Amino acid sequence: MDSSLIVPLPSPPLVLASASPRRRELLSELGWSFSVEPSRVDETIPEGEPAASAVERLARLKASAVADRRAESCVVAADTVVAVGGLLLGKPRDRAEGRAMIGLLAGRTHDVFSGVALAWRGKVFSASERTEVTFRPLSESEVRGYVDTGEGDDKAGSYAIQGRGALLVTSIRGCYFNVVGLPLARLSLLLAEAGLSLERQWRFGSR
Numbered sequence: 001m002d003s004s005l006i007v008p009l010p011s012p013p014l015v016l017a018s019a020s021p022r023r024r025e026l027l028s029e030l031g032w033s034f035s036v037e038p039s040r041v042d043e044t045i046p047e048g049e050p051a052a053s054a055v056e057r058l059a060r061l062k063a064s065a066v067a068d069r070r071a072e073s074c075v076v077a078a079d080t081v082v083a084v085g086g087l088l089l090g091k092p093r094d095r096a097e098g099r100a101m102i103g104l105l106a107g108r109t110h111d112v113f114s115g116v117a118l119a120w121r122g123k124v125f126s127a128s129e130r131t132e133v134t135f136r137p138l139s140e141s142e143v144r145g146y147v148d149t150g151e152g153d154d155k156a157g158s159y160a161i162q163g164r165g166a167l168l169v170t171s172i173r174g175c176y177f178n179v180v181g182l183p184l185a186r187l188s189l190l191l192a193e194a195g196l197s198l199e200r201q202w203r204f205g206s207r
């Protein structure tokens with residue numbers, strides 16, 4: 001067939017339902033244009049809820065909350081927690097909790113779980129992704145020094161792999177972007193599942 005006869009379908013407007021600057025940066029780096037509308041949902045995880053289900057449930061909740069007011073758009077949301085020794089670590093309440101978290105992570109391997117959800121045309125598609133991250137051993141003063149940089153204050157597990165936290169990480173297994181808060185390849189698969197092929201994803205937001 002003459003390829004000039006194929007008219008590409010336009011991409012739907014894309015909305016990122018997140019207040020996270022990291023998630024915004026990751027989508028921008030793909031060259032996508034999108035608007036940002038943070039959701040304000042209760043992010044409490046009940047004791048005993050498995051990490052993978054919790055992050056997926058919260059991502060769905062965030063996407064649905066924004067989709068309710070943006071029916072014509074494709075809404076993306078995510079949630080990230082760190083799991084270590086049977087504990088789930090969200091964002092630290094203060095620096096003391098931050099030090100306790102980094103102390104727990106030092107010299108061992110933990111899991112980072114992100115849930116990602118996509119709400120489009122009345123349906124919600126979702127998944128969760130796990131990445132193993134290993135920290136090198138740290139002395140008490142190294143733990144204190146890192147937490148005092150402040151970069152982990154608003155991050156799950158109290159660290160940023162994309163920042164100075166990289167100096168603590170000896171290896172990772174799995175998706176790097178999942179650790180930063182948005183598993184991009186997983187998101188791409190969800191978009192395809194929703195009917196937005198990779199061909200359409202290349203052009204997200206372009207007119």
Ligand SMILES: Cc1cn([C@H]2C[C@H](O)[C@@H](COP(=O)(O)OP(=O)(O)OP(=O)(O)O)O2)c(=O)[nH]c1=O
Binds near residue numbers: 043079
């Ligand atoms: C482990 C890790 C987490 N994080 C961040 C990603 C998330 O922003 C944050 C986890 O908190 P979340 O509650 O998942 O997200 P958020 O409150 O920042 O934003 P929103 O709910 O509006 O989408 O931790 C990093 O940036 N780097 C890391 O290495």
